[in-house]
Amino acid sequence: MDRQPGMSVRLKLTLSYAGFILLAGVLLLAVVWVFLLRYVPEVLSLPMVDVPARSELERAFVPKATTALVFLLALGLSGGWFLAGSMLAPLTRITNATRLAANGSLSHRIHLEGAQDEFRELADAFDTMLARLEAHDAEQRRFAANASHELRTPLAITQTLLDVARNDLTRDTGELVERLHFVNTRAIDLTEALLLLSRANQRSFHREPVDLSLAAEEAAETLLPLAEKRGLTIETSGDIATTLGSHALLLQLTTNLVHNAIVHNLPQHGTVWVTTSVQPDTVVLTVENTGERLTSQLVSTLVEPFQRGTQRVRTDHAGAGLGLAIVKSITEAHDGTLTLTPRADGGLRVTVQLPAAPPHTDP
Structure with a gap:
């Protein structure tokens, strides 16, 4: 100007x-x-x-x-x-x-000396802002690098399959088409996950009353075939827990948590617990699952994009490593808090705490 x-x-x-x-x-x-x-x-x-x-x-x-x-x-x-x-x-x-x-x-800091006054408060606030900007910039750089790597992998596989098919005309095209379909599906899923993550970060959604207990039941019903295929049991319980937000995003949040609990579970006879509760000013969604024992250090990295947890069980349904990252972004976009805690008997407990909807708000 x-x-x-x-x-x-x-x-x-x-x-x-x-x-x-x-x-x-x-x-x-x-x-x-x-x-x-x-x-x-x-x-x-x-x-x-x-x-x-x-x-x-x-x-x-x-x-x-x-x-x-x-x-x-x-x-x-x-x-x-x-x-x-x-x-x-x-x-x-x-x-x-x-x-x-x-x-x-962004690495420079003021570190203003002296007693507390208006200039000191301004300098400290500016240092805090710089620290957050630096951390956000580093996170965005890691995310861009990881996203580029993840998107390049299916493209490279597709290129390799096409090169093989072009050099070997006698190769069975049915197998090639099937493998290309699988790789293309994974690439589409990753792209949609990235778009959903971007949408959650931008907070560009309409807020309406959403009952988390209904979202939990819908997610459990949708993923029940996958759970039965793996020999798992899904148990849902709790109270009506109404918050204000995007129904689509909160349903995606619940679905990601239940899917994550199913995929990273015991090979057989595992259990997933989905509960909702109401507190004075907040509503709480908790998803727990059985599984192998996890360390607190490993759990603290699971919400980072593309971090699947190297000690966790990997399956064909493991996804692109954006499930919990999307959950974190949706939670923050709804002014909530996300807490991950390893269970003493093995497995993971995920707690999402969101502001409760005002009284007399119908979902």
Whole structure:
């Protein structure tokens, strides 16, 4: 934005300090004039007393007053310039840090010293913002690199299959078509997951009352064939838990959690528990599953994009590693919190806590 050049803040403060001191000096001299000189008569003659007349006092007072005012003006300008520079020094550091951040340097921090004041609060807030921006930038870079790798893999496989088919005309095309169909399906699923993740991050959705208990039942019913195929049991229970949000996104969140609990479970005779509960200001969706024992360190990485957990059981239904990342984004887009906890007996407990809908809101 183009702006007309003007005086600096330091110069403005300097002139303000000098003007205030000069005004105070003028007022002080005016007080001396009003309460002293006005009581001196034009001519005063007393026996044996030599008292100067008003005109003599004026001739003696005015030059001294003028000199004093000039001195006060010089003192105000010099002292004001120094004080303004001292007061604005933290602002200069914040400005320099802002310029560095604008040029792409997010690792710089102000680290303003001194007692807590308005400048210190501003500097600390700016340092916090820079830290979050740096972390977000690093996360986006990792995500872009991982997404590029994941998208390149099915394309590379497709290219290899086509090269083989072109070089070997006697090869069975039915097998080739089947493999290409499988690879293409995985690529489409990954692309849709990326689009859903982007939509959740943008928060571009209409909010309406959503009952998490109904979403849990719908997700469990949809994934019941997969659970039965793996010899698992899904148990749903809980209260009506209504929140405000996108029905499609919250259903996707619940479906991802149930799917994740089915895929990363025991080979046979495992269980998935889906429960909902209501607290004073929040509603809670909890999905637990049996499975192998997980460490807290491993669990803390599962919500990162493309992190499937190397110690977890992998199957053909494992997906692209975006399931819990999408759950995290949808939860944050609905102003909620996501908590992952390893179960003592093995498996994972995932808790989604969302703001409760206002009373008398019908889903």
